Amino acid sequence: MEATEMRRSTLQRKDRGELNQIAAALGAKPSSRARKDEIIQLIIDLTADGARIAPASDAGSPERAPDAAAESDGRAAHSSAAKGDDDDQNGGNDQNGDIQNGGNGDPVAAEPRNGNRVAERGDDEVEAGNRRRRRRSRDRDRDREDSWDGDPVAVTGRLDLRDEGYGFLRVEGCLPNRNDAYVPVKTIRQFGLRRGDQLSGTSRPANRAEKNPALLTLESINGGPAELTDRPLFEKLTPIHAVRRLALEQPEDSDAITARLIDLVAPIGVGQRVLVKGPRGSGTTELLVSIIAAIEMNEPDIYVMGLFLDQRPEDITEVRRCIRNGEMAATSFDQTAEEHVQTAEMTVERAKRLVESGRSVALVLDSLTALAQAYNAALSNAGRAYSGNVESGAVHMPKKLFGAGRNVSESGSLTMIASIVSDGSSSLPGILCDEFVGAANTEIHLDRWAAQLGVHPAVDLGASVSQDEDRFLDADEVQSLQQLRRSFSDGAGDSPAAAVKALEAALSRLRDTSSNAELLR
Structure with a gap:
């Protein structure tokens, strides 16, 4: 019992995201509505057969064992966390969140919901922040995967904007073409681009998941340098x-x-x-x-x-x-x-x-x-x-x-x-x-x-x-x-x-x- 309380004390110092990763590494996925204490109890039950968390007197760092457990299968933990995000968006698969599945498939009784509602709200906010950080990390990874290191292709055309905020550089007249370069919202906002602007720059070819090339750099706007200018709006001219x-x-x-x-x-x-x-x-x-x-x-x-x-x-x-x-x-x-x-x-x-x-x-x-x-x-x-x-x-x-x-x-x-x-x-x-x-x-x-x-x-x-x-x-x-x-x-x-x-x-x-x-x- 004393060892269990020591393990519980060690896990209490971790945030909800770390606890989810530890549970995922041990083969379980907590419900999106599970409270922090329920996740800790689930980890303790899963480690009862040998995956012990070393007490402070036995290791230099009380968090060393759980971290090692998570890192032992880091790719699986990351995949499970990403899948958890998708499940969070769909509201989870559990009906009430009162029963969690352990690593051996047996139901594990959760502690009754007698905790403080304010504490639960704080845990939810922390979990939301962790999800945002994980999404940003995945976006950065996706950007690195989509990066292109070939020679840029010169492109010139006129900007056609869509209602969603992005646009396409029409390279052959005014109508859509497969060679039109995609212009992201960030570039349009950064330079204050408008429909009908004549743009020149470089682009990269479309990858397997894309239909059009994508603009890499912007070199000129309407024949001038590509810089943010305070040009007038046509409708505001006198x-x-x-x-x-x-x-x-x-x-x-x-x-x-x-x-x-x-x-x-x-x-x-x-x-x-x-x-x-x-x-x-x-x-x-x-x-x-x-x-x-x-x-x-x-x-x-x-x-x-x-x-x-x-x-x-x-x-x-x-x-x-x-x-x-x-x-x-x-x-x-x-x-x-x-x-x-x-x-x-x-x-x-x-x-x-x-x-x-x-x-x-x-x-x-x-x-x-x-x-x-x-x-x-x-x-x-x-x-x-x-x-x-x-x-x-x-x-x-x-x-x-x-x-x-x-x-x-x-x-x-x-x-x-x-x-x-x-x-x-x-x-x-x-x-x-x-x-x-x-x-x-x-x-x-x-x-x-x-x-x-x-x-x-x-x-x-x-x-x-x-x-x-x-x-x-x-x-x-x-x-x-x-x-x-x-x-x-x-x-x-x-x-x-x-x-x-x-x-x-x-x-x-x-x-x-x-x-x-x-x-x-």
Whole structure:
């Protein structure tokens, strides 16, 4: 009895985690709800047949024997402890924790639950701390197992964030790819990364348990050094009216009639939102391509981004060849609605990141109608719908992306030029046109009748208008343009045929002069 009490005194000085390891080494697993005294009694019963704990007078350290017992099968103890953690999370296998299984399989009667509840709570807190320490140790071991000592692979791409906080570096366009590098939450928070950031660094290949490579080091962010910077948030930048004209007329190319006509009928300011409205087949894509070519020719400080959705593959190739200094993102008509949405959102987020760094960007989108149709198909039927089975989100999200166009007082601008189909009234195109009333600073309308008769650009001279042009044009130029527009509209009348004749007369005057300045004289 005296030896038993001495062993009990020795074990009382150990914490709950050490007692669990000793019991595991002896072949038993205490219940997660077992009290400390119950675990000690279990160890004493298990060691009664010979695994004695040496008293203090027999050994230099009273804990030497139990430690030796645990270390004799250290791997088994660690495995049992880890398994114990899993069992703790599942609430344990015992019903009441009053009966424990000994090493020989016989039930061992536990001491009655008469202990102090405060002491039990303290033991539980100690055990919780021990479990946390063991989990951290296993995580460190797992990290060491996943460490990679090969040569790093250079990687460059744009960051796409997930709702869970981590992200992927899209290395081939805007859509997911098996070569995309995983970016952990820690890196994203450390450098304040945002969706659309252009990143460069090194990665390691995916191991057997992973699908994608993983980012190892981050070397540059948006072309600059990879360091924590206090950059502004796009939504916090101060939007202001356009103060400078977006010059489209090309002095070297007098045959660029489309650009000259837009400058005269509906001039565009840097940082404005521009809508190109027209029925299908009226030449909206061709007009947008002409605008892209003019911007690249006349505005080298403005970065051009093309976004063409739900297009024919051959049209995508032609448009891509026209963009020389900027970039283009496109999807073909055979891709899914989710891919259209992903491409559009990533491209707009990239444009925002450029504006945050002080760049001026011109984003040309064809079309808002295709984007709304993609959102409508991607959204569930649980949302509020307009007439014609149109989801409310299908209208709101294109408006949100289009609303990113703005001039900012700090530095930089985002000129948003987007096309929209003007067919229908109750269907999605009609609803979309109604929702975008008043959203644009400049509207360029295309005429169905002129397009059908082969008159291009089929610009509706009477409907096209530029808001606030007096803010970025001088008074004399505004007056001259107004007089010219009145002369263009003379004889147009109310009939479609008369409007087409007026357009033909205006285009003839443009071809007979080498510049708009000559025409205005």
